[in-house]
Amino acid sequence: MADLARRFWLRRDSAPQAPRLPWMIDDQAFTDQCTRCQACLNACETQIIVQGDGGFPQVDFQRGECTFCYQCAQACPEPLFRPQQELPWQVSIAISSACLAKQGVDCRTCGDACEPLAIRFALQPGKVAQPVVNDADCTGCGACLSVCPTQAIQIQSVTQVE
């Protein structure tokens, strides 16, 4: 998945939002056609899909990570998901000032949880090691969110730039 992500240069949207579901078609078309049947919620192997605003499905990374199993897309009876061969989403993570490392407390929990090693820790004079995110390696799995002790990490949609 990281190889797929590396094929794209990513930048943040001016008004970034968390992605709703992986491989989802555009948000307007999705909410027009989704019947809120909850088939995707029941199919998700990590149980991270919840009913969001208006009862529409939404990934909640505080519940766990996306394994990119594609079962949500396969369970959906409507044509609301793109082919599995395509990139599931274009996302980036943001780390807020609530991060312990930014407050001088040594913490590398997010880096330990990140399988593609998208979060590295940079040594800086007079500071504890600071998290640095490599957007090109981040798959948007969300594994770093729920393990962060201060909920300092957010996932944002970004715009693809070829």
Ligand code: SF4
């Ligand atoms: S791809 Fe799998 S783990 Fe990710 S949201 Fe869909 S069902 Fe859940």
Ligand code: SF4
């Ligand atoms: S897990 Fe959270 S508090 Fe710890 S370094 Fe990562 S962002 Fe900071």
Ligand code: SF4
């Ligand atoms: S969402 Fe977090 S854990 Fe997953 S690849 Fe990106 S930085 Fe790593």
